[in-house]
Amino acid sequence: MKRITWNHDRGCGDDTSRWIRRGVLPVFVSGWLALLPPPVPASHQGHAGHTEEEVHEPAGPGYAVPGASFRVFFDAAESTPAGEELGQTYVEEAVQTVVEAFTVMMQHRTDYARFDEALKKKALDKVVVEPAVVNRDGKEFAFLVARTKDPGRVKLLISASFLKEKGYVGHPDKLVPVLAREFQWVVSKADTAPKPKTVSVDRDLRHAPIRTDKEIQEMSGEERERLLRQLFDTYLKTVDDYKSLQGQPFYEVGTTTLVPSTHPDSTIKLYDIRVREALQKIVRDPYFAEHTPKAVRSLLNGKIWSVAFVKIDQRDWATRTRVLPEEKAVLVGNSEHPIQPAAVLVNTYRTAAPDDPFFADTQGLPMGALSADQLARVIALEIQHNIVEKSMRGHVVQDASTSPK
Numbered sequence: 488m489k490r491i492t493w494n495h496d497r498g499c500g501d502d503t504s505r506w507i508r509r510g511v512l513p514v515f516v517s518g519w520l521a522l523l524p525p526p527v528p529a530s531h532q533g534h535a536g537h538t539e540e541e542v543h544e545p546a547g548p549g550y551a552v553p554g555a556s557f558r559v560f561f562d563a564a565e566s567t568p569a570g571e572e573l574g575q576t577y578v579e580e581a582v583q584t585v586v587e588a589f590t591v592m593m594q595h596r597t598d599y600a601r602f603d604e605a606l607k608k609k610a611l612d613k614v615v616v617e618p619a620v621v622n623r624d625g626k627e628f629a630f631l632v633a634r635t636k637d638p639g640r641v642k643l644l645i646s647a648s649f650l651k652e653k654g655y656v657g658h659p660d661k662l663v664p665v666l667a668r669e670f671q672w673v674v675s676k677a678d679t680a681p682k683p684k685t686v687s688v689d690r691d692l693r694h695a696p697i698r699t700d701k702e703i704q705e706m707s708g709e710e711r712e713r714l715l716r717q718l719f720d721t722y723l724k725t726v727d728d729y730k731s732l733q734g735q736p737f738y739e740v741g742t743t744t745l746v747p748s749t750h751p752d753s754t755i756k757l758y759d760i761r762v763r764e765a766l767q768k769i770v771r772d773p774y775f776a777e778h779t780p781k782a783v784r785s786l787l788n789g790k791i792w793s794v795a796f797v798k799i800d801q802r803d804w805a806t807r808t809r810v811l812p813e814e815k816a817v818l819v820g821n822s823e824h825p826i827q828p829a830a831v832l833v834n835t836y837r838t839a840a841p842d843d844p845f846f847a848d849t850q851g852l853p854m855g856a857l858s859a860d861q862l863a864r865v866i867a868l869e870i871q872h873n874i875v876e877k878s879m880r881g882h883v884v885q886d887a888s889t890s891p892k
Contacts, residue, residue: 548560549613550582550586552586552589552590552593553590553593554593555589555593555606556606556609556611557611557612557613557614558613558614559582559585559586559589559613559614559615559616560613560615560616561578561582561615561616561617562615562617563617563618577651577656578616578618578647580656580657581616581647581650581651581656582616582647584650584656584657584658584662585614585616585645585650585662585666588659588660588662588666589614589666590659591659591660591663592663592666592667599670601668601670601671601673601674601803602666602667602670604674605670605673605674605677608639608674608677609639609640610639610640610641610673610674610677611640611641611642611643611677612635612637612640612641612642613642613643614642614643615642615643615644616645616647617644617645617646617647618646618647618648619646619647619648619649620644620645620646620649627646628644629645629646629649629653630643630644630645630646630649630669631643631644632644632669632672632673632676633676634676634677638679639677639678639679640677641673641676641677643669643673653665668803668840671801671802671803671804674801675801675802690721690722690724691720691721691722692721692722692817692818692819692820693818693819693820693821693823694721694820694821695718695721695722695789695819695820696717696718696721696820697718697722697787697788697789697819697820697824698714698787698788699788700784700788703783703784703787703788704784708770708771708773709771711770711771711783711787712767712770712771714770714787715766715767715787718786718787719763722789722819723766723786723791723792723793723794724792724795725759725762725763725766725793725794725795726755726759726793726795727755727795727796727797727798728793728795729797730755731797731798731799732754732755732758732796732797732798732835733751733752733754733755734751735748735798735835736748736754737753737754737757737758737855738835738852738853738855738856740856740857740858741852741856741858742852742856743853743856758795758796758835758855759795759796761796761859761862762794762795762796762833762862762866764862764863765860765862765863765865765866766786766863766866768860769782769783769786769863769866769867770783770786770787772863775863778867778871779867779868779870779871780871781870781871781874782866782867782868782870782871782874783867785870785874786870789820789824789826790827790828790829790874791828791829791830791831791870792811792828792829792830793828793830793831794830794833794866795830795831795832795833796833796835796854796855797832797833797834797835798834798835798836799832799834802837803837803840804834804837804840805833805834805837805838805839805840805843805849805854805865806831806832806834806843806845806854806865806866807832807834807869808829808830808831808832808869808870808873808874809829809830809832810827810829810830810874811829812827813827815827815828829874831869831870833862833865833866834854835853835854835855836853836854836855837854838851838852838853838854839854839865844868844869844871844872845865845868845869848864848865848868849861
């Protein structure tokens with residue numbers, strides 16, 4: 488089975504830079520560098536992402552961002568041919584763009600809540616621009632946040648190749664909102680507070696009536712709905728394992744009005760019912776079988792472990808799919824088929840971002856204010872786009888071959 492990669496949890500790069508060893512690190516001599524604040528030597532604190540990743544320090548001077556405690560470095564680690572493909576001019580312009588973007592953000596820091604929070608907590612140790620950001624499995628990312636050995640501090644890795652591909656080089660104004668979004672991960676990754684423990688949820692994995700993709704395709708909508716109800720009793724859970732909505736207010740459908748819960752678990756029960764209604768619509772309605780078939784299959788073939796509303800203040804996203812790594816696979820059904828369970832999370836009090844596939848369906852409402860019909864489309868599109876493989880920013884990669892055929 489294919490190895491699973493979790494984004495923002497990996498360090499990256501070789502443990503030493505061959506460019507540096509050969510003494511051919513590009514020297515920035517362009518006129519714009521003379522306008523930057525004076526470079527300062529890189530600190531030599533060790534860094535650590537996950538223990539299985541090898542990380543290293545960028546060599547050479549770093550460039551200060553006025554008013555910021557962190558500095559921007561260029562790391563020419565030759566982990567891919569990207570450095571040679573980019574050329575020195577693009578590298579220089581990429582670093583310049585990053586510095587200018589952060590300069591703008593510093594001037595308007597209160598407009599970027601997560602960035603401002605990271606600055607106040609001194610969570611960001613440094614920013615490192617690399618030709619390409621690649622983990623040891625060869626997966627490329629636009630950005631990665633890696634922990635350092637200094638508790639509560641992280642570093643942000645930025646791919647110059649990504650900046651070039653997306654047309655951000657030379658346009659710091661366009662890069663600013665993209666960088667700002669990454670700081671939800673900076674703040675979260677730097678958080679050293681104890682994490683909440685999950686509530687034990689019993690699952691009858693052996694008797695879960697999962698079906699193959701072929702069987703699911705041949706079922707009627709009514710048959711698929713009956714199967715889903717059986718899965719609710721044995722495998723598929725729709726209640727937040729962390730009970731993060733305990734005692735929290737809920738939204739009236741179609742409004743931004745928050746209503747206090749009458750009992751500690753009222754909000755949990757309300758959203759549990761709404762999620763189940765939405766999932767039943769997904770497997771029953773022919774629209775979803777035609778437009779989001781992966782969502783229909785994934786709900787019935789054992790791939791989805793849970794779908795739940797949650798309250799995660801540290802994250803700015805509206806939905807997220809998380810897939811357990813290969814070593815945590817479980818055996819499901821009488822055939823004991825190995826499954827890497829996936830959880831779909833809906834962040835109750837967040838609104839969709841413009842680049843979310845379901846943005847138009849939400850009509851600007853918080854996730855918790857969506858009707859069951861709207862929620863069905865949101866969940867279906869989240870699964871359809873993200874259950875198999877995330878994008879370059881992807882927070883999860885899932886092997887399509889794990890579903891039974």
